[in-house]
Amino acid sequence: MRAENVDVVVIGMGPGREDVATRLAKAGLTVVGVEARLVGGECPYYACVPTKMMIRAADALGEARRVSELAGSAQVHADWAPVAARIRVDATDN
Structure with a gap:
């Protein structure tokens, strides 16, 4: 595993956090999103x-x-x- 330098780690990639991660990345920050299940939260898949x-x-x-x-x-x-x-x-x- 190689080491990476990141500016922000977003834990949980539901719709709100996915939007935040996108905005941070567009602002030039290096962003890593961590999600235990499906990216997007419950809305696209179950709700x-x-x-x-x-x-x-x-x-x-x-x-x-x-x-x-x-x-x-x-x-x-x-x-x-x-x-x-x-x-x-x-x-x-x-």
Whole structure:
């Protein structure tokens, strides 16, 4: 292992600390980020992003169910497998 000189060590790389590390690096400091799990914290992997994907799908389903009120008839059913697949691809490390 080689020794490195760094100006700042950022412990935990959630969204807030990731932003701080980026700003410090842009200011010319040498920055090292340390994270025990996934960089970005819970939001991209477990919380905000997957939740928003599910909410968007539910909103689209709700709008589709209103078609009969607005412009005719439609049969709509929920198939959450594609939503779950999209979450696995876009919002997790799997």
